[in-house]
Amino acid sequence: MSTTTYAIRDSATMLRRQLKHLSRNLSLILLLLAVPIIFLLVFVFVLGDTLGNGLGGGSGGRSAYANYVAPGILLITITGAVQGTAIGVAMDMTEGIIARFRTMAIARVSVLTGHVLGSMLMTLAQLAVVVGVALLVGFRPTASAVEWLATLGLLAVTTFALVWFTVALGLSAKSVEVASNTPMPLMLLPFFGSAFVPTDSMPTGLRLFAEHQPFTPIMETLRGLLLGTAIGASGWVALGWCAVIALVGYLWSKRLYNRDRTR
Numbered sequence: 001m002s003t004t005t006y007a008i009r010d011s012a013t014m015l016r017r018q019l020k021h022l023s024r025n026l027s028l029i030l031l032l033l034a035v036p037i038i039f040l041l042v043f044v045f046v047l048g049d050t051l052g053n054g055l056g057g058g059s060g061g062r063s064a065y066a067n068y069v070a071p072g073i074l075l076i077t078i079t080g081a082v083q084g085t086a087i088g089v090a091m092d093m094t095e096g097i098i099a100r101f102r103t104m105a106i107a108r109v110s111v112l113t114g115h116v117l118g119s120m121l122m123t124l125a126q127l128a129v130v131v132g133v134a135l136l137v138g139f140r141p142t143a144s145a146v147e148w149l150a151t152l153g154l155l156a157v158t159t160f161a162l163v164w165f166t167v168a169l170g171l172s173a174k175s176v177e178v179a180s181n182t183p184m185p186l187m188l189l190p191f192f193g194s195a196f197v198p199t200d201s202m203p204t205g206l207r208l209f210a211e212h213q214p215f216t217p218i219m220e221t222l223r224g225l226l227l228g229t230a231i232g233a234s235g236w237v238a239l240g241w242c243a244v245i246a247l248v249g250y251l252w253s254k255r256l257y258n259r260d261r262t263r
Helices: 003-023 026-046 048-055 061-081 083-095 097-102 108-136 145-172 176-181 184-192 204-212 215-227 234-261
Strands: none
Touching: 003 026, 003 083, 003 108, 026 048, 026 061, 026 083, 026 108, 048 061, 061 083, 061 108, 061 145, 061 184, 061 215, 083 108, 083 145, 083 176, 083 184, 108 145, 108 234, 145 184, 145 215, 145 234, 184 204, 184 215, 204 215, 215 234
């Protein structure tokens, strides 16, 4: 078999290993899933009527706010889910299993690839659950089949980028406890973007930050695809940010993994 075939075979093996690990850590998965659902319920049912009226010029109400907030909740679902990636990678690094893998005749790339693919599958499953809950609480997207496919593509690209970034965070952490905390800023960034209120309602300094941070164009693109609002250049900016984050995460992960291999 060729080198590529070996790498694919070993990556599939590592993916199966990662899925088994995830199935044995359902409590962590449920905890990470509960966070965006709780945010969704609180913002829609506690604050939705007031904030929705502000969005709709006094007549929007809870249903209008459910439509507005759902894309931001989807991004928070991703940022929460990838915390588990950092934890899983840190556990592998600190428990010595990586050192054992390095003595075996397996493709080196397969170890990290298994984490990435497993995390992506888990995150996409969580996104499906959150979309279902959003529909139950009043989210009413108007997207066509093509727009739904574009939405899925953007969510997958965003997940891929953030997973690679959190792989690097897990590799750089000295302990599992540190790895569980370092991705937290990723979950906070949507709050300082357009997840819950339009950026033009913010003070000048915060508005400038919100408009130029990575997550705002992603949320605006999701909102436009799902609700038929104008996207403008947000789609290209969102893809550009995802490409940069994925490249940084991949190169950083590769450097850390290779550095640890030489120790």
